[in-house]
Amino acid sequence: MKKKLSVNGVQHTVDVDPSTPLLWVLREQLALTGTKFGCGIAQCGACTVMIDGVPIRSCVLPLASLEGRQVMTIEGLAPSDEKLHPLQQAWIEHQVPQCGYCQSGQLMSAAALLARNPEPTDAEIDGAMQGNICRCGMYGRIRKAIKSAATSRIAQSELHTFDKTDEASDE
Numbered sequence: 185m186k187k188k189l190s191v192n193g194v195q196h197t198v199d200v201d202p203s204t205p206l207l208w209v210l211r212e213q214l215a216l217t218g219t220k221f222g223c224g225i226a227q228c229g230a231c232t233v234m235i236d237g238v239p240i241r242s243c244v245l246p247l248a249s250l251e252g253r254q255v256m257t258i259e260g261l262a263p264s265d266e267k268l269h270p271l272q273q274a275w276i277e278h279q280v281p282q283c284g285y286c287q288s289g290q291l292m293s294a295a296a297l298l299a300r301n302p303e304p305t306d307a308e309i310d311g312a313m314q315g316n317i318c319r320c321g322m323y324g325r326i327r328k329a330i331k332s333a334a335t336s337r338i339a340q341s342e343l344h345t346f347d348k349t350d351e352a353s354d355e
């Protein structure tokens with residue numbers, strides 16, 4: 185069955201069973217392989233994307249639930265090819281990625297957090313990120329990088345671009 189799907193600001197038409205999880209539509213139909221498969225049961229966070237500005241586990245989200253909604257994946261996080269999102273910049277500065285497998289999910293959860301809370305406390309960061317597991321144990325660096333992005337003046341101006349999406353969310 186043909187379904188329309190908006191991903192990173194681009195409208196796609198995909199021809200798959202509407203019960204197919206978004207993760208597999210992204211990876212197999214749209215070749216957006218930055219979003220990873222970990223557990224498949226909404227427990228690890230590797231597959232996190234943003235739907236209308238809210239972090240969601242794409243491994244358990246059926247395509248049928250996405251009509252009229254805006255999906256953002258890691259491929260759409262940077263504002264342009266020349267410019268990284270402030271979180272991506274901070275990730276590099278703090279050398280967050282090790283094996284890298286969990287990182288796109290971590291970044292999408294962090295981006296959603298800063299969009300709704302530009303200056304989170306350590307406790308708020310830990311609360312927002314607790315569903316994203318890192319088997320390499322980079323939790324300390326992740327927290328530092330989020331704080332760093334949040335306090336940079338560049339970050340403030342970039343993050344505000346997410347405000348409208350965040351307000352439009354109903355979750």
Ligand code: FES
Nearest residue numbers: 222223224229243
């Ligand atoms: S693969 Fe979706 S939460 Fe683990």
Ligand code: FES
Nearest residue numbers: 283284318319320
């Ligand atoms: S960097 Fe290896 S799982 Fe997180």
